[in-house]
Amino acid sequence: MTWWGAQWLNSLSQIDYDNRLPHGRSYANKGAVTKIEIQHGTIHAKVKGSRPRPYVVTIKVPVMPSQQTKALLDAVALDPVIISKMLNRELDPAMLEHAKRLKMAIFPTRWTDLSMACSCPDWAVPCKHLAAVIYLISREIDGNPFIVFSLKGVDLTQELAARHISIEREAKVTLPLVEDLLGQPHHHEPLVQNMSDMNDYSALDYSLLSDLAASLVSVLPANPTFFQPGDFRLIYEKGVKRVI
Structure with missing residues (x-):
């Protein structure tokens, strides 16, 4: 796991009741999360459980304050090391240092930093279904760290383009x-109805x-x-x- 994916999982690091974290990881690994979407900083997901219908999971990530976001991206745009890492679809830890100086958080540090809800009857928040979704999001962030900014309500591609830096190809x-x-x-219909019919790959x-x-x-x-x-x-x- 990348360091930025691990940072996302810090939101679950202080939870240790009834083994919900191992259960959440197990749910994620066995494919219990049947649907996951990210819209305007809100994660919508469905997770299979013990009941016939999947449980509905909602996770909301607080947005970055606009003034702090501007100050952070202005500083990032002047750092060639951070930009070079972004062009390789990576985040440099120096970005966290910039954020700390501005007293802002890019990643959640505890589960209370996120607004979470699940339709399951479990009294605990986060339950294993919420934990499963958070684990899957960490994997997505592993492959595409720019999702971190999307979750915080920042269009990183657009913001950097306004500063004459293009990462559009890397982000998409x-x-x-x-x-x-x-x-x-x-x-709408598949071009190939039967894979055996597609013999000519030329x-x-x-x-x-x-x-x-x-x-x-x-x-x-x-x-x-x-x-x-x-x-x-x-x-x-x-x-x-x-x-x-």
Whole structure:
């Protein structure tokens, strides 16, 4: 796990009743979180539990004060090391130092920093369903640290663009669809009804693919369910380099 993903999990670090944290991690690893969306600093999710219907989870992250945000980003824009790390989809710890000097928090430090609710009957907040969602968000932040700012109500791409720094490509890494490679318009119905029918891969225009090797590695979790010892991304990256 990256240090910025671990920082997000600090919001759960002081909770130790009824083993809710291990249960939450287990829920996250086995795929109990069936839906997760982030909208304007609010996380909406559904988590499977002991009842037929999934529980509804809502987590709200407090926004950054506008004056402090401006001061932070003005300082960040003048720091070439921080910017170079961002261009590699990384956060430099120096950003936290800038934030501390401004007496502002980029990451939650305790669970009370977040407004959380779950429709389950558990009396505890956070319950294991909330913990599962927070664990999954930490994995997303691992692969894309810019989510941290989105959760705080800051459009980092836009703010830095206003300071003549572009990180749009790094912040919005997407994989091309089959329709894009085939040069065909998107359809609601799948282009291939039966995978056995798609025998001729020569129709795909692979020249449209950009070099996504580094980006793909950055969005992988460090410790997926099937690989716990060490950092899976390092092993994956070495394997890809051997193949290439």
